[in-house]
Amino acid sequence: MVAEDEGALRRSPHPPDLLRLHEAIAGLFATQGDWRRAYQHLRSALDIARDGSLRDALTSSYNRRYLDERLYGPFTDAPPRAIALIDLDRFKGVNDTYGHLVGDRVLRRVADLLQEELPPDAFCARYGGEEFVLWLPGVDAGHAVRIVDAARRRVxxxxxxxxxxxxxxTISAGLAHEAAGPGTPTSPERQLRRADSLLYAAKRAGRNKVAYRDRQSTRLMTHSE
Structure with a gap:
């Protein structure tokens, strides 16, 4: 009977909240003494709850909590790696002109566009307000620039x-990349601060640009469409 109910719920055109669904099914299996299957559904419920706690409620991208875990927690990615800090240009004007509901839709769509075509192990996180972070492990500097500028062009x-x-x-971005080499790797937190400084360089240069440091100079990817 439980298996039939479970299948019907999955086929429903308006499926209920998956967390509560797994909890309910676990309870049904527990009342039947099927502790193995009850445990499986409880584990699924816990996985969904944890994933939800690490997702931004508006955009469904990762949230600041998840980013902070990667910044300050145990970090095992080997260099090279890159971090880009991205900001929507003149977003206050969008809210003031079109309203906050349209602004929310813009944020959701930008998050979707930023998450397209990311390499394996990369992710997008909402840093706060209209700012996002692209975390790009395992890519060289040239590839990182191409990834971030492709996102800029998509937007x-x-x-x-x-x-x-x-x-x-449009968006502006600051990209901080750490090249492979001898010595102690730069911490992700320090890279994020560098990306923040480069983001301001992109803004000062006219927006809709990607700023990154090449050797001893700061170069700008410019909007040329």
Whole structure:
């Protein structure tokens, strides 16, 4: 009977909350004395609860809590690695002109665009407000620049006017990359601070740009469409 109910719930066009579903099914199996299957569903419920606690409620990207775990917790990724700090350009104007509901839709869509075409083990996290972080382990400097600038172009080319006539959205990014080499690797926290400084360089250069440091100079990827 429980198995039939479980299958019907999965086929429902409006499935209930998966966390509560697994908890309910675990309870049913427990009342039947099937502790193995009850345990399996409880483990699934715990996995869903943990994943939910690490996701941003608005954009479904990872949240600041998950990012802080990677910044300050045990970190085993080997260099080279890169971190990009991304900010929506003039986002306050979007909220002021079109309203916060449209602003929320813009944030969700930008998060989706940032998460497209990321390499394995990379992720996007909402840093706060209209800022996002791209965490890019295991890529060289040139690849990291291409990844971040491709994200910038996806956002700039997106048909925002379909959401609201006249709407245009762009992003600026600061990219901090640590090259492989001798010595103690730079901490991710320090890399994020570098990315923040480079983000301001991109903003000062006119926005809709990716700023990154190449040897001893700061170079800018410029919008050239």
């Amino acid at each position: 700039a080319r997106h048909p925002w006017s379909e959401l609201q006539p006249g709407l245009r959205v």
